[in-house]
Amino acid sequence: MTAPSSATRPAASVHGWVAHLRSGGTTPWLEWTDPGAGDEPAGRALPGAQQLELLRRINLARPSSARPRGDHDRERTRLADRVLAAPAAGRGKADLPLIGAGTTGFGARPVDPSSVDAHELLRVASTLLADDLVALGPDPVRRGMPRPWRRRFQLVGDPVVATAAREHLLGRGRPEGGPRPFVVAVGGPLDDLLAHTWTQRCFEHGSRPWGDWLRFWRERDQLPARVDLDDSVRRWGGRRPFVRIVTDLDRLPEHLGVRRLPPVRVPGADQAELARRISAVVGIRVPVAERPALMRTLQTRMPDSGVAPVVVPAAEHEWVATSAARMERRLTRAGYPVVGDLADLAPRAAADRPGPSRPAGQAGVDGQQVLDLAIRMIVDPGWRTGRERRVEQ
Amino acid sequence: MSRRVLLHVGCPKTGTSYLQDVLFRNQPVLREHDILYPADRFDAHFLAALDLMTLPWGGIETEAVGAWDRLAAEVRDWHGTSIVSHEIFARATPTQVERALASLGDAEVHLVLSVRDLVRQIPAEWQENVKHRSHITYAKFLRTIRDPARDSRIGSWFWAVQEIPDILERWGSSLPPERVHLVTLPPPGADRGELWRRFSRTFGLDGLPLDLTAERENPSLGVPETSLLRTINERVTSIIAPPDYRPLVRETLAHQTLSRSVASARLGLAPEDHAWARELSERWIEVLAARGYDVAGSLDDLLGPDAGTFADPDSATADELLPPALDAISALLVEAARLRAVEERLHGEVREAREELDRARATPAYRARRKVVTTLENSPAGRGSLDAYRRLRGHKD
Numbered sequence: 162m163t164a165p166s167s168a169t170r171p172a173a174s175v176h177g178w179v180a181h182l183r184s185g186g187t188t189p190w191l192e193w194t195d196p197g198a199g200d201e202p203a204g205r206a207l208p209g210a211q212q213l214e215l216l217r218r219i220n221l222a223r224p225s226s227a228r229p230r231g232d233h234d235r236e237r238t239r240l241a242d243r244v245l246a247a248p249a250a251g252r253g254k255a256d257l258p259l260i261g262a263g264t265t266g267f268g269a270r271p272v273d274p275s276s277v278d279a280h281e282l283l284r285v286a287s288t289l290l291a292d293d294l295v296a297l298g299p300d301p302v303r304r305g306m307p308r309p310w311r312r313r314f315q316l317v318g319d320p321v322v323a324t325a326a327r328e329h330l331l332g333r334g335r336p337e338g339g340p341r342p343f344v345v346a347v348g349g350p351l352d353d354l355l356a357h358t359w360t361q362r363c364f365e366h367g368s369r370p371w372g373d374w375l376r377f378w379r380e381r382d383q384l385p386a387r388v389d390l391d392d393s394v395r396r397w398g399g400r401r402p403f404v405r406i407v408t409d410l411d412r413l414p415e416h417l418g419v420r421r422l423p424p425v426r427v428p429g430a431d432q433a434e435l436a437r438r439i440s441a442v443v444g445i446r447v448p449v450a451e452r453p454a455l456m457r458t459l460q461t462r463m464p465d466s467g468v469a470p471v472v473v474p475a476a477e478h479e480w481v482a483t484s485a486a487r488m489e490r491r492l493t494r495a496g497y498p499v500v501g502d503l504a505d506l507a508p509r510a511a512a513d514r515p516g517p518s519r520p521a522g523q524a525g526v527d528g529q530q531v532l533d534l535a536i537r538m539i540v541d542p543g544w545r546t547g548r549e550r551r552v553e554q
Numbered sequence: 555m556s557r558r559v560l561l562h563v564g565c566p567k568t569g570t571s572y573l574q575d576v577l578f579r580n581q582p583v584l585r586e587h588d589i590l591y592p593a594d595r596f597d598a599h600f601l602a603a604l605d606l607m608t609l610p611w612g613g614i615e616t617e618a619v620g621a622w623d624r625l626a627a628e629v630r631d632w633h634g635t636s637i638v639s640h641e642i643f644a645r646a647t648p649t650q651v652e653r654a655l656a657s658l659g660d661a662e663v664h665l666v667l668s669v670r671d672l673v674r675q676i677p678a679e680w681q682e683n684v685k686h687r688s689h690i691t692y693a694k695f696l697r698t699i700r701d702p703a704r705d706s707r708i709g710s711w712f713w714a715v716q717e718i719p720d721i722l723e724r725w726g727s728s729l730p731p732e733r734v735h736l737v738t739l740p741p742p743g744a745d746r747g748e749l750w751r752r753f754s755r756t757f758g759l760d761g762l763p764l765d766l767t768a769e770r771e772n773p774s775l776g777v778p779e780t781s782l783l784r785t786i787n788e789r790v791t792s793i794i795a796p797p798d799y800r801p802l803v804r805e806t807l808a809h810q811t812l813s814r815s816v817a818s819a820r821l822g823l824a825p826e827d828h829a830w831a832r833e834l835s836e837r838w839i840e841v842l843a844a845r846g847y848d849v850a851g852s853l854d855d856l857l858g859p860d861a862g863t864f865a866d867p868d869s870a871t872a873d874e875l876l877p878p879a880l881d882a883i884s885a886l887l888v889e890a891a892r893l894r895a896v897e898e899r900l901h902g903e904v905r906e907a908r909e910e911l912d913r914a915r916a917t918p919a920y921r922a923r924r925k926v927v928t929t930l931e932n933s934p935a936g937r938g939s940l941d942a943y944r945r946l947r948g949h950k951d
Contacts, residue, residue, distance in 0.1 A: 206648030246649055248608040254710040256647040267720035269704055269713070288608055309941030310934040340940075341931050373792070380793045441610045449616040 169263045175207065182216045183241040184234075189217065189275045190259055208245040209256025214274035215282045215536075216244040222540045240539070243292075249284035250291075250442045257281075279528035283438060286535035290435070291442035293538075297545050299454035300461065305334030312418025313339035317393035318347035319354055320361035322410065325425045328457075330417060344399030345416050346390040348408040348501070351485035352473040352508040354388045360433040360470060364460040365453050367440030371433075371471050371526060379480045384488070391491040401496055409501030416500060428460065429468035431534045434526040436463070462544045466534050471526065473508065481508045557661040558635045560757055561654075563725050564644030566715055567678040567772070568668035568739055569749050574599070574639050575770040580762075587762055588634030592625055596770070599625065599640040607650055609642075612796030626657040636661070637757060643725075644715040651724050663733065665726045666756055669718050670739040672831040673858030677821035679712055681780050685808050687799055689787035691868045696827055718856075719841045731846040738851030742859050752850040773809060776818020781870035782878045783808055802889070811885040812878055819865040828861040 178186075178193045190213070219240070249256065258264045260271040316323040316337055326347075327337050348354070355375065362368040369377065378385060387393060394404050405416045414422045428436070436459060443452050473481055489503045538544055562570070577584065577591040584591055593599060601618035602625040604611055629636040644667075646654065655663060670678075680695045690698070690708065698709045713720070718736075726734040735756045740748040754760050775783065786803065794803070823831060839853045914920075930936030 206652045208649060209647065248647065248650060250608045251610055252707060252711060254704075254707075255645065255714045256649065265719075265723060267717055267723060269710065270702060307941075309945075310938035312934075313931070313937070340927070376792050377795075442608060445605060445608055445610060445615040445618055448619055452616075 170261050172263065175259060175262045179207070179213065179245070182213060182220065183238055183245070185220050185223065185237050185241075187217055187220045190261075191273055191275070207258075207262075209249065210259055210272050210274040210277050211249050211254075211257060211281045211285050212245050212247060213259070214277045215285045216241055217274070218282065218532075218536055219244060219539055222536050224540075243289060244285070244539075247285050247288045247292075249281065250288045250438070251284055253281060253284050279532040283435075283528065283532055283535060286532065286539060287435065287438035288442050289539055290535060291439045291446060293542075293545055294439060294443060294455050294459055295446045297458065299451070300458045302328075302454075303332035304336070305332050307336060308334045311335045311339075312416075313342035314417050315342040315344045315397050315399075316347065316417075317344060317397060318387065318390055318407075319349055319357050320387050321357040321427050322347045322349075322413075322425050324361060326413070326417065326422050329423055330419065333419065335418060341403065343403050343405060343416065344394050344397045345405045345407060345413070346394055346399075346497075347410070347413065348390055348406055348503075348506055349410070350509040351388070351488070351506055352478070352481050355385070355473055355481065356471045357427060358385050358388050360428050363433040363437035363440060364428070364456045365440070366449075366456075367437055367444060370437070371430075372474075375473065375477055379477055382480070382484075384484055389488065391488060391495060394495075394497065399497075401498075404497040405500055406492055406497050406503070407500040408503065408505040412500050426465075427470045428463070429466055430471045430526045431466055431468045431530040432463050433471060434531045435534055435538075436460070438531075462547075464534070464537065464541075464544055466530070466537075468527075468530050468534075478508060557633065557659075559629055559658050559661045559663045560635065560637045560666055561643070561658075561663055561725075562637065562639035562666040562668070562757075563646070564641045564667055564715055564721060565669055565675070565718070566641040566644070567675055567682065568641070568670050568737075569753070570639065570641045570668065571770055571772040572750075572768055573668075573753050575768075576764060576766055577637060577639065579769065580764045583762060583764060584637075584759075589758070589762075590628065590632040590634065590636040591639075592628040592632075592636065599638055600642065602638075603640045603642045603646075606643075606654055607646055609645075612800070622654070623657070626654075626659075629661070630657075630659040635758060639666075642715065644721045645711065646724065648724055655728065663729060664735060665722075665729055665733065666735045666737060667718065667721060667725075668737040668739065668753070669856060671856045671858030672716070672835050673823055673828060674739075674742075675716055676823060676827070676831060678774060679716065681775055681821065683708060684780055684784045684787060685775075685804050687787055687791045687796070687803075689784050689791060691784070692821075692866070693868050700827075700830065718838055722842075722845070722847070726847075732848055734845075734847045736842065736847050736849045736851075736853070738849065738853065738855035740851065741855055756850045773813035774820070775808065775812050776815050777821050777865040777867045778818055778870050778874040779808075779812035779815055779878045780821060781867040782875050782882065783812060784867070785875070786882070802886070806885055806889050807882050811881050815878060815881070818878075819863075821867060822862050822864055824864045824866070825861050832857060 174193065174195065177195050178188075178190060181188060181193070181195075190210075223237070255269055257269050257274075257277065258271040260273050262271060264271055311334065314337060316327055330336070349357075355378075359368055359371055359374050362374075368374055383389075384392075386396075390406060394406075407413050407416060414420055436456065439459065440452065440456055443455055447455065485506045485508055489506050492499070492503055492506075562573075564570075575596065578593050578596050581591050581593070598621070601614070601621040603609070603622075604615045604618040605620065606622040609615065625638065629638065643654075676696070676699065677692075679699075680690075680692055683690060683695065688708070695708065698706050699712045701709055704710050704713055715721070722734060737749075737752045737756050740752075750766065783803070786807070790799070790803065822828070835856050835858060839856050842856075843853055915924075927940065930940050
């Protein structure tokens, strides 16, 4: 039976629903008909609709457990209490009251929790995941014994490729840097470079949303520091014979002194957006210097969902093409040795790329996909309890 | 001595900056009288509020890690009266309020809320939005806050920090009414010292030898100045990051330049909005009176002044915008010149360091060693030999 949405229900009904959710229940608030099934817990403020609805979605997503009942119940209650106490991060709405829960007439307008949008639920979910990540701590960095004969290099350019290569090589005893290194600038289609740069930023110090970030650079008619290859090379003091502009990634390993590099996995749009939100909360939980290591840990442990990476929307293609042409001219004039072809800096045509999970030309990330991933990570602690993922696809 | 905590949680635009500045600068005097205002920097309680509420704030929040717990620990350890004050605490949710009050230990908590009439608060909050990068027009701002859904970011924030009965419900519902203190702002034209006298009485500061010099205030802007700033925001908000916006636009332009035009028309409410704000205020006064809080001032102060002549900032003419625009250009040029001087000085220091390095490298022995290293670096065997040599010498690369 569905209760009338506008009818005011007794306080015991609200607390009964909270108790129902704490014990793993999944009944939506408007379908909750028990008028007085719960006692008011002493000293506990009523959570907002965001926390309550997130808990209900988590309960819906939880698999039935084969573990002993007592352990399962304790773990479920512990998680439920964490969800109910978690603040919705950021300057969004305050905790929203439940429709029909007998409010005083002041404060935010009561809502049906099932109508709370993904963005609001993600504000709570990202707090939970950030706390999980902080509790987990950073994975140790694998460092191989440095090979004395290694080629000295300084990697710049595509941050996703450079970060993955840097970590792999460090583990193989080939750390970046050293005396008189080759400055190896990893290039590629400029729209991919921009998408990779934003994606990697989400797994470092966080960023603005994808669309805002792109607009920031387009309106300035500038390129981010790591995307601007010419500027990156100059910043690292690269001199012509000791510079390589690499656009052919198959030939990147030889310029780093190895035979091969593992394939690079570009995080999906949902992963990047979730990381961006988690990063914002981690920034208020740990000193700023500790955030990159935690976010690196998240990057290697975050489960895959198969969602494609972000793409540059069609509206920005003209600016990206102009910027790519300008960068190509500057690199040509500088005369740096090129491995591949500078023409490859031109943005990839939209039709060539793998199908994005949203209509072409939209810069936004699908909030529901991000929420699904967040709930999956809250429900399944495998990403925290397992070893870090070693195989990159 | 009994332990008390005076928790001042809002509202914004009620003279809080001045109060916090006086408390911050007079910490030693206050301590001598057993009053603690625990702050190692002016914005310490702002950071504590960000931490308590998990509130990212343009990057500043990274300086707030653990700030609430540190503040609460100092309060718990203090033997006398402690004061905690920041206006954005007003936005805390019931769960956050519960955590905050629990972390203050067994001290007697008194809640303080300084309040001003909506007739003046609404224009002031719009100005505050404009000083925080927003380019929402005044008309749209009014439509937004009058929308009962409160769905927008601006609407939900405005009411979270300005709806007095709701703030007091969230913060004060577990306290007896005599421990909830409302400090009303005196009406326009009142004696300038009256607000301080009300604060002083509420916080128990009467008779203390405090330095009350106004060093830090949050000045308001006139109508054309706010209109100009909003127009500037339309151009720059998307391309100037918050860490640059704060010193260049809010400080240099808004606070140090545009707020000096005291002759400009002050922003108010159009007649219809004024009537709506008045009606809402009357309802609030009725509710607050029934709750029996301690009031410094009068609840009637919340009615606000009568409607005056309304100058609409959305229709400011180019002629009206020109003088503040020229002031803004001048101020930014002066700031640019100052930054150029800083840059030039830094370049000079780098130049001197390089010259010193070059002098050290100018010896024939150094040039010979450099030649050998360069040759060896060009082959794997050479790099291996160099690495072995460096290990023997204890160098690290």
